[in-house]
Amino acid sequence: MTAKKRILIAEDDSFLLSLLDLQCSSLNMQTCCVGNGELLVAEALSYTFDIILTDIQMPLCDGIEAMQILRRLGYDRPVFAMSADSLECEGFDYIFEKPVNVELLAELLSGTPTQQPLPLQLNSQLTNLFYQNLAQLSQDFATALNNEEREQMRLICHKIKGGAASFGHGALSQLADHLQQRLLLQKLDLTLLNECQQFLLVTQQAGADNERT
Amino acid sequence: MKEPKLLLVDDVDYSRQLLRNNIMSLTEMKLLKYRTFNFFNAGTAADAKALFTLHQPDIVFLDIELPDYSGLELLAQFKQQKPSCFIAMISGASTLENVTNSIKMGAATFIAKPFTGDKILAAMRLMEKQIYLQASQRTP
Structure with a gap:
């Protein structure tokens, strides 16, 4: 059995967050959900996620700022955004218009590679x-x-x-x-x-x- | 390719040793372009300052929480002394404040403890990219 892909979802609307959690879980993803950009940055730096899916407008730190911080720090794994308005922004691998089209999400998630964790060397x-x-x-x-x-x-x-x-x-x-x-x-x-x-x-x-x- | 000088600054002995072992392991696994590094170790900010001034390292892994004073102060001093130095900040607290302060003061990246192989690899790959970019900018 192949390992589930791990997705980090950031969305401040708790209803939408629960919905995305459910949708991604039904697509056989292992999910981690956060409600703002600060937590998104902290979680992403654990380097344990294959994919990040983030809302744009969020408290403490918005999705664009969070993505730019991560890219600035060398984070090179896929980051997808969800926006209510049409948006062009360098750094995201894909920008969904809200509401997120689940079929398109499924297609993009299945095309994203699973990261092979590099074990820590401890003698x-x-x-x-x-x-x-x-x-x-x-x-x-x-x-x-x-x-x-x-x-x-x-x-x-x-x-x-x-x-x-x-x-x-x-x-x-x-x-x-x-x-x-x-x-x-x-x-x-x-x-x-x-x-x-x-x-x-x-x-x-x-x-x-x-x-x- | 010139052997880069790498300064490890952490007050916990095993953290410095862990970083060193894992960086060496990345080179053995051929996951990095560099094959060797010249390592220096400091457990306090005072020792780190002395070693930095003496050796002018190319890369520094710098813990924010040091016993004598903050790694962030040290970061600012190191960047002033050698702007091209690649500095990876390390902290057990990956708060947005710590991360953005580190970026503002010139850190190239930020490693949130606990260490993992992927975090160390990501930092080293970014370092190689930046050193390569600096070298290509120097060559007309």
Whole structure:
């Protein structure tokens, strides 16, 4: 069975977004939906999508600006636009007029190549370095938690978030991301302190897991 | 083809090592035109500044979140010292603000952590394209 193509859809109208999600899913695509241009840029930079389909008028950053930022950064995968008005704009691979013609969309999607992901090269030396670093960060986090140093804990979460996913700890990376946002925006109350305690436990066990293998 | 000098700036040891291994692997897989690079490593902004001044690298992978000060400040200084330098900013926070600030200050591209093979390849391919373009502009 061939892998499903992955499409990133950006549309601020939640009804249209759900409709496009449904249409693309029915065309055997794996979808990821966002509601503005800022999220579009952030998601596209993960380089995990074969195709981007974006609305033009969106809050925070419109579809043209988002496409231009991505092209400026060297993003060379297909980007399709959807516009209510007729539009000419260099950088898009195709511009649909709204409402999107589903047959035409299906034709273009099937003609778009599936990207073959390039695996990250990780050897044992590198993996050991990661676990040593994680053990150190875990200790630092315990100290910061003990002293209730919110900013220090946030910085450690940020570091773990950035590194863990490359070494197969995607869930830990997501947890770190969630906690760093909470630490940025919320008071260090009992609930948050408990979450920090749980996070510490997870990081300690991610390290211990490695020591056993 | 002259061997490009490449400076890796990240306070996390394994991140620099990961970048180096994966760039070397791209050359071994013949996915890049360059076959070798001359690597330099810095874990702080201060070390990066010293190495940049000394070696004048052609390419820099620069983490925004450094322990002594922001990679964005360093980006501006590097571009002033050597405008042709290809600088790829790296950050765990791929916010629009980080991305647009990096572009405004002269970064060629932006890599959102965690690293993947595709992100590193995309940055290196853009680097080769830009270096090739610069060389063709210099040749009448």
